[in-house]
Amino acid sequence: MKKNIIYISIAVIAGLLAGYLIFGNSGTEQNAVKDLSDMSDTHDHSGESENQMWTCSMHPQIMQPEPGDCPICGMDLIPAESGADGLAMNEIKMTENAMALANIQTTIVGNGTMSEDDGMITLSGKIATNEENNAVQASYFDGRIERLNVNYEGQKVNRGQLLATIYAPNLVAAQQELLTTASLKESQPELYKAVRNKLKLWKLSEAQINAIETSGKVRDNFPIYATVSGTVSEVMAREGDYVKQGQPILKVSNLNSVWAEFDAYENQISNLKVGQKIKVVTNAYANKEFDATVSFIDPILNNATRTVTVRATLKNTDDLFKPGMFVTGKLKGEMKMTNEAITVPASSVMWTGERSLLYIKTNPNEPVFEMREVTIGNRNGENYAVTEGLKNGDEIVTNGTFTVDAAAQLQGKKSMMNQGKKEDAMMPMSEMKMEFSENFQKQFKKALKPYLQMKDALVASDANQVSAFAKATSTSLKSVDMKSLGSMEQSHIKKSIEMLDAIAANDNLENQRDHFVILNENMVPIAMSVNGTDAILYVQKCPMANNNKGAVWLSTEEEIRNPYYGDAMLTCGSVIEEIK
Structure with a gap:
């Protein structure tokens, strides 16, 4: 009996415990769910979508809170990169993953230290033939090349060596004269002497002339001998060719001395002068340095490379240097390095021809970068001296600079390709007031009709119609009373006529559009100063035309129809003024 009571008590306790666990936890879960529900009610998630901005890939200055079309060019907007809050206008922020994938490395710059290479300028160049030692072997008489003994480049020739054999009809006749006058040399010595001198002018030697006279026979073919020793750099004739007197057959270069021609940048010119000692190194003889002296500095700068040619003459009696061989020159610059100089690795600098650029890490705790323009001094080995634009303690990108620049360019920030310079402020066209007589205004309004037809023809990309309407507009403007x-008013009219005539005479659509830009710079201010046009005129502007400088035009329709791009970007532009 006692055992049954114990079992029943245990069962009751177990049941109560199970019920508590089941229903107690359920209540707790319900409370937890309720708490989460309350939290979701009070926590606003809409900010995530509200913070998403949309931009245009062609016009990154466009920022809209909703997707749609670009108001400038009509392209679909794309999501703008988020998380760039708090950045300056030209700063970019990269993710840690992007930094790791591109292996972007930074270095804190400081004062340079003196070394044996300080003040040395390193120049790159090539070996070239010494043009002072070049010679041309020419034919001394008219004739046909029967045999060419030297017929390929690189072949060595020695002074007096037989180069070619030529059949010369004039020499055959001259030999006949020699044989004839030889029998008269006692009675007519002057005539005999004149014939011998004639043959000497054709580079025949005394021995050759005497041999002809002694044999009494006329030779058909005559030899041409080398007058200098050297290496053939160019073969300028072939066997069977007919050559004129003085026509080149071979070009011979004496390679006993050669030129080492180096390229020096603008910022290095001030440290160079004729007579400086220069050490020349080439990969062919890596462990040797050859001494030379700067003999010439080109006075004209190469506009394409922004460099000048620096030349040194090298002795080459051992035939070590071959024309075309790459060489490096090292010389001591006139400007001395100091302990205050700031040096940066060459890998950190980007060149654009006129500018030297690098990227600064502006936030020491985050990967935030900004492009900076600097002034570069001498190159010292693998380092550049920076004379302006940096200070001690700046952290610069030393590896992966072009990757950072590409990221800046994609985000529309200041980059190597995008200088980020503000356009010069132009006077608003509405403020360019001009004074015109009523008679002129009536005549000008007549010219607007063919002008608008020309604009529509540009929209339709019809070059022939553009020319026709340009001619009509020009004719109308030429009839106005000036x-x-x-x-100022006359200048605008004359320039407009000049551009219209250029458009009329041109059948190339792109050239017509280029002239249309300048035409509107003169026509639009005139139209804005004319009172009482027949209909509302809209001054419209495309910011992408004229190499992204922007260009305007006149239209009677408020809807954009771009004459600078036609179907390619028909709706790119906006109304900037109304002429009522």
């Missing part, structure tokens, strides 16, 4: 106009 006697009462001021100098």
